[in-house]
Amino acid sequence: MKARGYLLFTIVVCLSSYDVCWAGSSWFHFGDWGPSHWVREICHWLGWCSQVCYDDLGCFENTLECHKPFFPPMPPDEILTTFNMISNDDRQFSPPIMRSEVERVFDFGFNDSIGVVMIFHGWGESHLKKWVSDLSNALLNRTNTNIIVVDWYEGSDELNYLKAVQNTRVVGREVALFIKSLSEQSSISLSRFHLIGHSLGAHVAGYTGAYLSGIGRITDYISFICTALDAAGPAFEGTGPECRLDESDALFVDAIHTDAPPNGEGVGISQRIGHCDFYPNGGHDQPSCHFWQLTCNHARSYEYFIESLVFPGCSFTSILCPNETSFSEGTCPSCDENEGGCPSMGYYASENQANGKFYLRTHRKRPFCVKRHQSLKKT
Numbered sequence: 001m002k003a004r005g006y007l008l009f010t011i012v013v014c015l016s017s018y019d020v021c022w023a024g025s026s027w028f029h030f031g032d033w034g035p036s037h038w039v040r041e042i043c044h045w046l047g048w049c050s051q052v053c054y055d056d057l058g059c060f061e062n063t064l065e066c067h068k069p070f071f072p073p074m075p076p077d078e079i080l081t082t083f084n085m086i087s088n089d090d091r092q093f094s095p096p097i098m099r100s101e102v103e104r105v106f107d108f109g110f111n112d113s114i115g116v117v118m119i120f121h122g123w124g125e126s127h128l129k130k131w132v133s134d135l136s137n138a139l140l141n142r143t144n145t146n147i148i149v150v151d152w153y154e155g156s157d158e159l160n161y162l163k164a165v166q167n168t169r170v171v172g173r174e175v176a177l178f179i180k181s182l183s184e185q186s187s188i189s190l191s192r193f194h195l196i197g198h199s200l201g202a203h204v205a206g207y208t209g210a211y212l213s214g215i216g217r218i219t220d221y222i223s224f225i226c227t228a229l230d231a232a233g234p235a236f237e238g239t240g241p242e243c244r245l246d247e248s249d250a251l252f253v254d255a256i257h258t259d260a261p262p263n264g265e266g267v268g269i270s271q272r273i274g275h276c277d278f279y280p281n282g283g284h285d286q287p288s289c290h291f292w293q294l295t296c297n298h299a300r301s302y303e304y305f306i307e308s309l310v311f312p313g314c315s316f317t318s319i320l321c322p323n324e325t326s327f328s329e330g331t332c333p334s335c336d337e338n339e340g341g342c343p344s345m346g347y348y349a350s351e352n353q354a355n356g357k358f359y360l361r362t363h364r365k366r367p368f369c370v371k372r373h374q375s376l377k378k379t
């Protein structure tokens, strides 16, 4: 009975406000399968609600084609975004920290005289993925920085990929508010925040940067959004910057494309999305990845990034080039002709502040990086 009361109430609110469906968590909470959930979805599906509003996160509209797909973003108290510090001493995760308890980072060794790296996982993942700890260890070994891993498992672990896509906007804003508060409490400027995202995580980072301008750097290991969405109807390839990570989201945005779909395969995005876009081995079909190893190309992006920190004698020097054909034919302009020179893909890419599409080859096996001054000829 009580539940039905809520249901009626919700529909009335949906109708009376025309296109605003108030689904704020403070009004009702039935979990993922409760009536509020269904009302919200049905309301969206019927096209009655063009936005949902979640308290201090504000409203999320679905007026753009890329934000339409049926499901509204989940409320923050169902996504349960947490922030997980990794301590330099024991390399263990802190207990999960909620957005409202920013000051707790100081209990876990947060140092306010150095920068901050935040790591974002992708679809169906959590902060416990192995690549997250590999990356964190590599960063702690080589750099002096605070590391905070964003976990949005409950929002990313949706069988329906499009639902997870919708949730990226909510998580992005939550992280933005967390960073704003952390920056105020620690006086670390926004430009000293570096967000690193894999797959959908890169778009979460993008939405963070779009909501809070001035973030120092966003690194994207291969974007997973858009091209994989063909089944959703409208083509997402070539979507506008409001739909994805783009260069306006941070002072410097670098992307590593390892699984672009030149022939309709691959789950990555091929178009440029940053200041500096790297296309190792053409940006698709990484060497020694076989077609039956489904995530091999996709995973190579973070393996390259981690290697850029692990092997000091090795690098991923790249060259500015208009396209892959020109790269294979060896007709790219030389490093001196380009203002940004030949940046090294990976952690140190920001040193050149280069702008454009950059090509390089890698070894077939670990280490994939190339000894300095050793160039790899086309095989």
Ligand SMILES: *[C@@H]1O[C@H](CO)[C@@H](O)[C@H](O)[C@H]1NC(C)=O
Binding pocket: 111, 112, 113, 114, 144
């Ligand atoms: C914080 O980092 C600075 C700069 O590396 C270092 O000098 C200082 O000792 C660190 N503080 C703590 C409490 O670890």
Ligand SMILES: *[C@@H]1O[C@H](CO)[C@@H](O)[C@H](O)[C@H]1NC(C)=O
Binding pocket: 134, 135, 137, 138, 141, 310
């Ligand atoms: C980090 O350093 C430790 C200790 O030297 C080493 O065991 C570990 O393999 C390193 N990890 C990475 C990812 O570089």
Ligand SMILES: *[C@@H]1O[C@H](CO)[C@@H](O)[C@H](O)[C@H]1NC(C)=O
Binding pocket: 322, 323, 325, 326
């Ligand atoms: C690659 O770039 C070169 C130089 O700008 C251009 O002449 C050529 O048509 C391009 N090739 C493709 C396949 O786009």
